[in-house]
Amino acid sequence: MGEKLFEIQNLSIDTRRGGVTRRIVENMNLAVERGQIYGLVGESGSGKSISMMASVGLAAPGLLVRSGEVGFGGRRLPASDQKGLRGNLSHGVSLLFQNAKGALSPFLTTGRQVERVLAQRKVPKPARPKEITELFRLVGLNFADLGEKYPHQISGGQAQRVAMACAMASNPALLIADEPTTALDVTTERELLRFLTRICRERDMAIVLIAHNLSLVSEYCSGLSIMHAGQVVEEGALRSIFATPLHPYTKGLIAAVPDVDEPHELVPLEGSVWGGRNDIVRCRFSHRCPHVRARCEAGLPPAIARGGHQVHCVLYEGEAA
């Protein structure tokens, strides 16, 4: 086991609309080691982005962070201290979003955007040009070609690389990448992810890779959490989860992954993510679950260690590990 770098504990988030409170992230836990690539997988609306954004102090206005703690590099803060958590940004945590073209400010040249981050880090002015060129090279771009261009003049792949240059400018120990490749075509996607893993090794940087595509994540990650409807249903080492998926949802997800080497019948998952009210405690997968039983009414059980990783499901309650 490596050294723990980033940790989320018992994070719960609510939204309130029209007098009804809904829990959109429930009791979430997550731990990432230094230099690890960690996958966070779930359908859209499962709360994966929301929880990660809240963990760095960027919870959208209107969201209520009810409980939880976030630890990063030895510093622990309550999750409700969003302002304090934002302090981690530019001090070791960086983010990458899916819509890179929209993520770059449309009013500044790409070079200037990178320079802003350096200025924030108090890099003296004369040293900046060299460092910008260096960062552009790191992400595989040529400053002379692109540095004077505006985001609307470059391609989506280039924009994602510029965004990466911005993110790398603060020299982070953790990069949270929220579906960074969704807007890109398949070849660019592979290229970018390979490239991310390379940087990760070179700079000893950890990555939390948020994705809805399990097969994509499985190629690059060593750790994995599966989220469903705001709850982590299964977590642990990627190998172990793929070898023995336990939670009915994980089983469904893996059954839905096409495999070129061993073709099998793809089984689509029935139903969609739940948008339940707060006062309903029962397991949020129970309405789509083929193994539903009376005990599901009592809600999601705490983590049960089994088969080398952890699962949250009543099916495994009381069984020997």
Added chain:
Amino acid sequence: MNMQGDRIVPLTASRPRPSRSWRKLYFGAFGGDPLGVVGVVLLAILLLTAIFGPFLVTHDPILTTPDVLLPPSAAHWLGTDHFGRDVFSRTITSLRIDFIVAGVGVSGAIVIGSLIGLICGYVGGWFDDLVMRLVDIIQSFPLILVAMILVLVLGPGVESIVIVTVLINIPLYARVIRGQALSKKSLEYIDAARCSGASEMSILFRHLLPNTVNPIVIHGSLNLAAAVGNVAVLSFLGIGIRPPTPDLGVMVAEGTNYLVQGAWWMSICPGLVLATTIFSLNLMGDALEARLDPRRGSE
């Protein structure tokens, strides 16, 4: 939706409690927005005052008496003016007149403007182009000056003010409703109506028109506020409603000459009523906009 299969335990415990009708109105019409409610209550009080004005007045609003420029007292709640007329009674009577003028004017503009907009949006083509260019040009004129000229051309009087209020507000509704009709006419349910043999007229009036209710309600209440203000401005400038017919704008204008003598009540009281009227309409319009306009979203 079959998302909640039959395995699911009924959710009765978590359903919202049956609500009373005022609760429904509060959350329904104004989305739980207290400002809208304040606006409606204020407006209701003012409207009732205007409607029952003739029973509420304490004095004849146009009767000249020797008791000139008396400050507010038990006999004259808001004092008297330079002709010894009771300011309270005149204010209430004016409120009635101003509501009628603005209300009739804006309603007229809504009817004619919506019709023009509906036809423009639905028919399109050169007719649409022509009317919209015309609307552009009209809107580039300084409206208050144009309104002054039109009132003078039509001759002073309440009717002219009503007609001018209609005329200067037509472009607003023509534009809004045209946009609405344009955005709706290509929607599927219109096609469906057409396929099931509905006539063009019935599409226009039974399918497109009902969709314009929200923008009309929003713009209507805000526009009514503006119209009340404009009527008052015109009479303040000495155009339109003429003395001795009481009007809030006229009363403020008359009062300005007596500020030197300290007779503040002549200007300030009617103006306060005027401002409150506009305020209540704007509050209501703003709350309706927040509730009904999808662009403003939920707040």
Added chain:
Amino acid sequence: MRLPPILVYVLRRLAIGLVVLFGISAVAFSMAYLLPSDPVTSRYPDITNEQRAEMRRQMGLDQPLVVQYARYMESVFRGEFGRSFGTGNSVVQDLAQRIPATLELASFGIAFGVLVGIPLGLVAAVRRGKPTDHLVRVVNIAIQSVPAFWLGVVLIFLLYFQWRLVPSPIGRLSPMFISPPPVTGFLTIDALLAGKPDIAFAALRQLMLPALVLGLGVVSPLARITRSAMGESLGEDYVTFGRALGLRPRQVVLGDAFRGALVPIVTTLGFVVANVLAGAAIVETVFAWPGIGRYAVTAITTSDMAPVSTCILLIASSVAVTNLIVDLSYALIDPRIRHEYAR
């Protein structure tokens, strides 16, 4: 030689504008022609019918509309823009005296409106849904609801008659002071240029109330659009990403998000300028301000045709020019639009 595209664009807009203004002048003149009361009777109420007919003939008032319009246009091209029956001067002379007064009033008013309205909207957008936001909303609706003419009267009553905090509302400068030699036409600036700070201060005190009343009309639309446009741009991905990069909130909110909101704000500012020019008619009447607004109102009530149509033309053309400036400023604000224009 090929002109730069931006210049071609401006020239084309100006050409179209000129054509439209021609149309507006015709409409404005016809409206003025229709005005019922007649300048001869209103100036000489006691003359006989024969004298009246004779005077009307001399003034050319007995001619048909088309002939009168042709004469007016001829005078427009001579640079006189007709003659005012009220003042006896050419309209251009009258306007030359009054435009600086209105410009000074409008500039101070708009400056006040911008300096109050935009920050109000910014605060409301940043504190969206919080008590501050609701407070701004109420204040805004209240400001929008107070009729300018009444507010003027109330302020004059309280600040002048009751408390003597401001000088009497009799125009731009009390007769106790000598006007500085005109350079910019703005009394406040001209007095400073002439090295007379006391006169500049006196002029500023005269200007304060009318500019405040005029400017309040600008506050509410600007605050509204700033709030909604900022609300939108604060939700943009580039704002979130800026925050995620650890940039200072001020840099993200005032730098990126505000710039993203600036296009609709500037558009509204364009509309607002048109409203201010019309609103000046009321404020100038209340505060006896010798500007074009009051000139227009007087001309309308006395059926003075040339000034009426020229004032409408002047306001319409300033609106057209403002719109052009607004459209050009988009290119300054947003590089995407800049590149669009350059094509």
